[in-house]
Amino acid sequence: MFVDLEERIRKEEKISSFINNVVILEEIDSTNSYAKELKDQVDGTLIVAKEQTQGRGRNNRTWKSFGEKNLTFSLIVNYPEDKEALGLFSLLSANSVAATIEELGLIPEIKWPNDILINSRKVSGVLCEAVFDNNKPRSLIIGIGLNVNSNKDDFYSDDFVYRLEPTSLSIEGKKEYSSNDLVVILIRNLINWITLFKLKKYETILSFWRARWIDIGSELVVTQDQMVLKGNAIDINSKGELLFLEKETKKVHVINSGELST
Incomplete structure (x- = not known):
């Protein structure tokens, strides 16, 4: 898992110009927690974990990772200058996952603000967290968990109660996927949406998100x-x-x- 990942990132100009550091961890409690503790909050630092033991979602919910069957990573970016638009980072992160799923030929759905589903079952979640120093913003951390090759036995191996019924890409696509490939595709899409944010293309972000939103009118x-x-x-x-x-x-x-x- 993640064999030659950093080399692949360096070879792709669009990604390598954005990603400044790549950290690959064998095991960590949470990639977001690891990122928040870094002394130097360097823009474009990517942290990928082979095993995440205490993954977190919104409102401190547990995110189950199942080792190398799923994908968990965090990306450190500069805190946005337009603070009023900070909330769009959750949406553009969800857009990045949705765009990745669409590249695989599957149909994503989004629940506000950033649960990503396929066939009404949750396949991915996003957690964006700001890092402050003496009440001054230092960075923003985008954490993404994506169920890749986990199966139903993995999800229901214990008595864990899910808020939304879980699924994975392999369940929905009926085949296994390469985590290496997915990191590259997902980071490429994330960079695209962050670039649109920097260009203040806010309506583009909102329109893409709305088109995949399943809660509207409910x-x-x-x-x-x-x-x-x-x-x-x-x-x-x-x-x-x-x-x-x-x-x-x-x-x-x-x-x-x-x-x-x-």
Whole structure:
């Protein structure tokens, strides 16, 4: 796994001009946690783990990795100058995974803000975290987990309760995939979307995301801290925040964090 990965990255000009460091770990608790602890937060540092033992998702949920059957990595990028558009990083990261899945001939779906599904089953998740020093932003870490070659026996080998039914590329595509190839494809797509962000092509990011969004118009429950709202997801705004129409009051709420359920 990841044999000659760094060499492949260096050979592809578009990727090598963006990726400055490649760190390949045999085992780590979390690639995002490892990235956050690095003294030097160098833009374009890629951290890939063969085994992640304590993967994290949004709201500190557990992300199960199953060793070399799945892909887990983090990418350190400079904290964006346009802080108002920071929330778009979750969306563009989801777009990168969706674009990768489409290159494989599969059809991705996105749940707000960054769960990626195939056939209504979760195949990937994204966790973006900012790193601060004395309350000043230093960097942004994009963590991506992608179920590649895991099977149903892997997912249900214990009593773990999934929020969304899991799946993998191999289950959906009915074949095994190369993690090496997927890292390269995924990083290439991620660079494309980050480049669009830097060019302030925000509407391009939003439009791609919306076209794959499966929650729009759905009746949902939003749980945010102690607040519970029932209603419909009607759109996202220019910051990637959810616009939620509360059923009882007809009030439109702007949701930037929280839990969605049916």
